[in-house]
Amino acid sequence: MTRKEHLRLLSNVAPNTTRVKDDPKLWVKSPFPDVPTVLGVEMHEMIFQQITKYGDLPAMTCGVSDKTFTFNEIYRQSRGLGAALIRAGFKRGDVVGLVLPNIPEFPIAVLGCWSAGLTVSCINPAYTEGEIKRQLASSDAKVAITIEHFLNAVRSAKSENPRLSSIIIIGDAQEGCHTFSEMAKSDTNGIIFSTGENSDTSETISLLPYSSGSDVIKLCVNIGTTGPPKGVLLSHSNITTNLTQFSCENVGPTKTYHDTGVQERLIGLLPFFHSYGMAAIVLAGLYQGAHSMSLPSFDPATFLKAIREHKPTCMHLVTPLISHMVNSDDYSSKELEHCHTIVGAAAPIGNVLINQILEKAGRYIFFAEGYGMTELSPLSHLLTPSSRNSKIGSCGTGVPSTWSKVIDLETGETLPQNTRGELLVKGPQVMKGYFRNEEATRNTIDSDGWLHTGDIAYYDEDGYFYIVDRLKELIKVKGFQVAPSELEDLLRKHEKVEDVAVIGVPNLVSGEAPRAYIVPKPGTNPSEEEINEYLKPLVASFKRLYGGIEFRKTIPKAPSGKILRRELSDEYRKQNE
Incomplete structure (x- = not known):
């Protein structure tokens, strides 16, 4: 099925025989200067270069056990794990399935795998045993990293899947498993780690003929709220460039430690397996030298305790969490007194909830709503601090090096400002494609490189975008x-x-x-x-x-x-x- 046929199917209209008008004058460019696409540098290299500057500052603390890892410990243990994986014979491109909740060892597992040249497939720990088995099998995982709570499911998957050869356990030693803590202590002398210099960061395993891209390091699974899950292929270049786009001056709301001498404090409740939590807490948090407190799941008492004790300076939230805080008498201006920014994303939040949480703060707090998707590594739009809450309800402008346009649902024609249509995005953060799904890739990324988001949006006279709803969720009356x-x-x-x-x-x-x-x-x-x-x-x-x-x-x-x-x-x- 071609993209045009797909568009007609979604729109329920007859084929349009006229030429679709794509007016470049109606394309909307990010207001920020372009950033160069990052090539020749792998994600772990970019993170390691930064975190070695932060030394023994706390990087991540478990909100349940109080266990803390410093930046130095994350650096050493990640490289130790990578060395152990290389010595065990795993090769570039082999897939590692992570069946983990939000724990401080999560970034060590991810960075260790990347330093060994392996691809990470993050699995929702809320999945049933059958769903865990299916993702480990469909991603061709050769090794799984997990905790005791999920061990039976992973063992069952291993018994049925000959490709899954090893299990690495975080926590106490378990029969038939390699122990994460021992592997993280491995000697790194003589190990040749994966780097941008010894790998082709333009290579892709996508089924589409890309002329450039990069080694696929992250096989994300799009949860698929409107259809079956799809594996999303992201590259070193995708994710490193997107981190650069977010971290540019005057774009992201959080500051880097070596620029201010003060650590941002974050609450890591958003699932790390999800692109929002991975990008905002794990990667950006480490890169900027923030101190994050991880929470393995939502528990009202634990969440409240974490906020009161950790005193977050920036809170990354989604609609249910904002609703919980708004409707609970446990939250007042006291709980938000150290917070300068609330970041909301993953789904449209609505002006009502945003204004209610800001009213609860009792003072100025910037609300930075953003937009993105796993297929965009994951960020494409963000409300920046300069807007000072004057555009509540908007997901902001494109981040640097990003183009956007809105097209008519029936004709595909490019639309002017304040007109609703499907949002398309183009930039260096666009994914390589869907894992073993050429048709889905063709239907999402057109021949000119525009990614069709499936979201209904419009933009105003200042170039700020507003998400209305999912294309497939519109009700036709x-x-x-x-x-x-x-x-x-x-x-x-x-x-x-x-x-x-x-x-x-x-x-x-x-x-x-x-x-x-x-x-x-x-x-x-x-x-x-x-x-x-x-x-x-x-x-x-x-x-x-x-x-x-x-x-x-x-x-x-x-x-x-x-x-x-x-x-x-x-x-x-x-x-x-």
């Missing part, structure tokens, strides 16, 4: 398009609504109709009639909840905070078969 996020943002303003999700359900009259799933605030008992009366003066008639309202205890969400509308749709379909 009598030919009109209804964005679930618009209704969700309005419903969150209701005094009895704590959380909400909206999906489209089949309707004989209108084709589809919006349906809301609402989590009431504790101690309240809203009625369907009450919610409908609240919405009536706020939205056009076709946006009303003719698909019904269901009150429930939780909303299904991915670890990134994205609403899993597909689960709600499947649930509704089964109930109405």
Whole structure:
């Protein structure tokens, strides 16, 4: 299927026989000076060069056990692990599956694998045993690194998969496993580590004919909130350049230690296996000399304790965490008194929640909403500090060396400002492709190098972009398009609504109709009639909840905070078969 055919399929329109008008004058370039694409340097080299400057400063502390690793310890142990992997006979490009929660050893595992020239496949630790097996098998992993909690699942995978030859355990020694702590002590003398000089950082294993790229170092799995998971191939060049794009002066909100003499303090609750947590906490945190506190999972008491004790200067959050803080009496200006910036990403947050968390702070805190995806390494847009909260609801402008444009959903024509369409992005952070999925790659990256994000967006007269919703999640009512996020943002303003999700359900009259799933605030008992009366003066008639309202205890969400509308749709379909 070609990209044009794919676009028509998504749009439900007849083929357009006229030539698609792509007007370069409507392309939007990042307002920042370009940065050179990083070539000839591998990711671990870039990190190692920085962290050796920070010496014995604390790099990462476990928020549960208080175990702390300094930058020197991360450097030494990463290289030790890399040396052990090389001595064990693993070769460049071999895949290592990481089945790990957020723990301080996570960056050691990643950097150690990269220093040995290996590819990392991060696996969601919340997966079932069957899902862990499938990802280890589909990624062709030869070795897995895990903790005791997931050991049975990994052992089961190894027994069924002859390619998976070794298990490395973090923690106490286990029968039939190599011990992570012993491997990290390995002698590095005489070891030839992987470097940009002894590898081709332009090589790719993508099935598409790229003329340049770089060794694939990270095989991410796109969770696939609107479809089945896909492996995303990212390279040294992708990730090192994206880190440079973020770290440029006046772009990212956090500062580097050697520029200020003060460590940023971060809370590492966002999953490290996810591109947002990996980039913002693991890689940028190490690169900038920040002190991060890792939390293996969300527990309200532990999260609150971490904030009170670690006193974060910058908090990386997603919608559910912001909602939790807004609706809990445990959080006040006291908990946010050391914080200069809140960074929100992974899913549209909405003005309501943003303003509520800023009001709770009781003083100026910059809210930096960003946009990206695993396929973009992961960052393409970011609200920068100079905007000073004047563009709340926007995901900002393109980061350096990034081009953006918005195209018509039906014709593919490039659209002007303040007109909604699909967002396309072009830049050095665009992935190499999907793992063993040539068709999906073709349908996502066109022949001119534009990545089709599948997100509906528009940009204003100042070049700031606003994400409206996912293309596949738009609800089509009598030919009109209804964005679930618009209704969700309005419903969150209701005094009895704590959380909400909206999906489209089949309707004989209108084709589809919006349906809301609402989590009431504790101690309240809203009625369907009450919610409908609240919405009536706020939205056009076709946006009303003719698909019904269901009150429930939780909303299904991915670890990134994205609403899993597909689960709600499947649930509704089964109930109405």
